[in-house]
Amino acid sequence: MxxxxxxxxxxxxxxxxxxxxxxxxxxxxxxxxxxxxxxxxxxxxxxxxxxxxxxxxxxxxxxxxxxxxxxxxxxxxxxxxxxxxxxxxxxxxxxxxxxxxxxxxxxxxxxxxxxxxxxxxxxxxxxxxxxxxxxxxxxxxxxxxxxxxxxxxxxxxxxxxxxxxxxxxxxxxxxxxxxxxxxxxxxxxxxxxxxxxxxxxxxxxxxxxxxxxxxxxxxxxxxxxxxxxxxxxxxxxxxxxxxxxxxxxxxxxxRSTPHFLGNPFDALRHCLLSVGQLPAHQRLAWQAMFEHFVFNRADDTFAHIPEHNRGAVGEIDETTARRLRADLLNKFNR
Known part of the structure; x- marks a missing residue:
């Protein structure tokens, strides 16, 4: 070797x-x-x-x-x-x-x-x-x-x-x-x-x-x-x-997560579509949003929100995933 x-x-x-x-x-x-x-x-x-x-x-x-x-x-x-x-x-x-x-x-x-x-x-x-x-x-x-x-x-x-x-x-x-x-x-x-x-x-x-x-x-x-x-x-x-x-x-x-959570590569391509062409200062702003909501999230990041109202930032089960996907598809088709 x-x-x-x-x-x-x-x-x-x-x-x-x-x-x-x-x-x-x-x-x-x-x-x-x-x-x-x-x-x-x-x-x-x-x-x-x-x-x-x-x-x-x-x-x-x-x-x-x-x-x-x-x-x-x-x-x-x-x-x-x-x-x-x-x-x-x-x-x-x-x-x-x-x-x-x-x-x-x-x-x-x-x-x-x-x-x-x-x-x-x-x-x-x-x-x-x-x-x-x-x-x-x-x-x-x-x-x-x-x-x-x-x-x-x-x-x-x-x-x-x-x-x-x-x-x-x-x-x-x-x-x-x-x-x-x-x-x-x-x-x-x-x-x-x-x-x-x-x-x-x-x-x-x-x-x-x-x-x-x-x-x-x-x-x-x-x-x-x-x-x-x-x-x-x-x-x-x-x-x-x-x-x-x-x-x-x-x-x-x-994979280490359930299939119903989808493939992150799809999210990357959507991000290129919706964020990639923004002006630099707006991309930086969205970078901060992604860091907070996705990449740097900890167990207590959203503790200030009642558990029953956390939606996409809470625990996502298959039912929640289907609802999110349906909502996204509805917005994509507008």
């Missing part, structure tokens, strides 16, 4: 002993050999062909979406040169067809990548053979398979536990406060749904992106092999390099 900042590493833990408290912090954690007991990982250690055959045995037979980029992309999943589109194209195939291409040396110059694909729907037999942890968190569990590729730094709102099941992956992680130094691209027009850094991390242009040097001073870089796991806290930026000819990963996403 190479690193610019320290990361906690744990050995001797098994998936069966992993608890929600282990994955509830605000710093990344690595568990070495966490999932060694999974048969799929044991097969991956035998050969790429054995690994693929094991995955195919779990396949429900539904078409999957894969992404292909030619040799000019050099494995980078990104925009095209003028950012009018992307340097890859989606294709639909059976998982068997995709993996046959993955193992075919004639396809070696193309980047082949199957992104987040839900185990429960596409590979329901996986969890029977390889018991999944953290059931009490009700995570969304996904499978990722491909050859050598590089995915730019991006964030996820949910917490994330990533387990390498084949090949080798290098993660570079940046704390949330480094967002201003990562040169984030468009919020809506994105390669895979999340905004990404426009810096080519393997060959950074410090003339164009000088603040990226500061981001690197705070970065954590770690390499994972089959059986290793990485906890990525909510909102930590992470770039991912798949380093072997065949790579596989299973990841778990979950």
């Amino acid at each position: 190479t690193q610019k900042s320290a990361i906690r590493e744990i050995t001797g833990t098994t998936l069966a002993s992993l608890t929600p408290a282990d994955v509830a912090g605000d710093r990344p954690v690595v568990w070495r050999n966490l999932a060694n007991d999974w048969p799929v990982i044991q097969q991956a250690r035998e050969s790429d062909a054995d690994f693929i055959a094991t995955l195919c045995s779990y396949d429900a037979g539904l078409p999957i979406t894969l992404y292909r980029a030619d040799a000019s992309a050099d494995g980078r999943i990104f925009y095209n040169d003028d950012m009018t589109g992307f340097n890859f194209s989606p294709e639909h195939a059976s998982f068997a067809e995709f993996t046959a291409q993955l193992l075919n040396p004639k396809e070696a110059n193309d980047t082949l990548y199957m992104g987040s694909t839900m185990l429960s729907r596409w590979f329901p037999a996986f969890s029977q053979a390889n018991p999944l942890p953290l059931a009490s968190l009700h995570p969304l569990v996904s499978l990722w398979v491909g050859n050598q590729s590089h995915v730019a730094a991006h964030f996820d709102f949910p917490d994330n536990l990533a387990i390498v099941i084949a090949g080798r992956r290098r993660f570079t992680l940046f704390p949330p406060e480094q967002v201003s130094n990562l040169y984030i691209g468009p919020l809506e027009f994105t390669p895979a749904g999340q905004p990404i850094s426009l810096v080519d991390a393997r060959n950074p242009d410090f003339t164009r992106f000088p603040r990226y040097k500061t981001a690197l001073e705070h970065a954590i870089t770690v390499e994972l092999e089959p059986g290793d796991a990485l906890y990525i806290p909510s909102m930590w930026w992470h770039q991912v390099e798949s380093l072997a000819p065949v790579n596989g990963l299973v990841n778990f996403w979950w």
